[in-house]
Amino acid sequence: MPAGAAATAYVVAMLAEIGSTGYDVMLVLHIASAVVAFAPAFAHPLIERQSRSLDAASRGAVLGFLAQNSRRVYTPALILTGLFGFGLQGMSDSVWEFSQTWIWLAVVVWVAMNGVLHGMLLPGERALASGDESARGRVDTGGMIMTVLLLVILYLMVFKPGF
Numbered sequence: 001m002p003a004g005a006a007a008t009a010y011v012v013a014m015l016a017e018i019g020s021t022g023y024d025v026m027l028v029l030h031i032a033s034a035v036v037a038f039a040p041a042f043a044h045p046l047i048e049r050q051s052r053s054l055d056a057a058s059r060g061a062v063l064g065f066l067a068q069n070s071r072r073v074y075t076p077a078l079i080l081t082g083l084f085g086f087g088l089q090g091m092s093d094s095v096w097e098f099s100q101t102w103i104w105l106a107v108v109v110w111v112a113m114n115g116v117l118h119g120m121l122l123p124g125e126r127a128l129a130s131g132d133e134s135a136r137g138r139v140d141t142g143g144m145i146m147t148v149l150l151l152v153i154l155y156l157m158v159f160k161p162g163f
Contacts (some may be wrong), residue, residue, distance in 0.1 A: 012100065017091065017092060017093035017095070018091075018092055018093070020091075022091060023088065023091045023092070024086055024087050026087045026091060027088060029080070029084045030081060030084035030085055030087075030088055033077045033078075033080040033081040033084060034081045035078075036073065036077035037074055037077035037078035037080075037081050037148055038146075039074065040066070040069070040070055040074050040145055041146050041147050041150065044066050044070075044139075044143070045140070045143060045160075047062065047065065047066060047104075048062045048066070048128075048136075048139070051063060056131065060129055060130065060131060063125070063128050063129035064129040066125060066129070067122070067125035067126050067128075067129045069121060070117075070121065070122055070125055074117075075117060075118075075122070078113060078114060078117060079114070081110070082107075082110040082114075083141075085106065085110070089103060091121045096163075100160070100162050100163050101161050101162020101163075102160040102161050102162050102163055103160075105156055105161075105162075106153055106157065109149050109153045109156065110148060110153065111153055112149055113146060113149050113150075113153075114144050116142050116146055116149070117142075117146070120138050120139075120141065120142035120145070121138075121139060121142040121146070122142065123135075123138070124136075124138035124139040124142060125139055
């Protein structure tokens with residue numbers, strides 16, 4: 001079979017499975033959970049700065065709500081983002097393989113994101129909510145790291161190096 005015909009057959013086979021309704025639903029869930037997971041990276045720093053003008057009790061309440069939302073909403077969304085990504089890879093009919101650079105790097109970045117979230121951000125947000133202003137540095141640093149990791153994973157998802 002000529003190389004062009006093989007490539008065309010490959011693309012047609014890829015679209016047959018990847019373009020299926022089940023795959024598309026999984027893709028929507030993957031993207032939606034990622035949007036939810038990274039909402040606090042943009043909103044929390046703004047809200048935290050705005051809360052500085054409040055009295056200590058009100059500020060603590062606002063920061064407590066942010067910490068609760070991180071634990072109850074954003075953390076599960078980040079975990080689901082990765083799980084839906086694994087689902088997409090599994091449903092891709094071997095088009096996306098774990099041996100491809102962009103896939104295994106995305107897994108490494110996702111694990112790193114979970115490490116930063118659980119090791120820096122969540123404890124830092126809880127400490128900040130309880131009045132420990134020294135935790136602001138941890139929260140800020142964790143947020144910056146998460147933003148960089150988000151940019152890295154977006155690059156991997158869009159450009160798929162090694163595919």
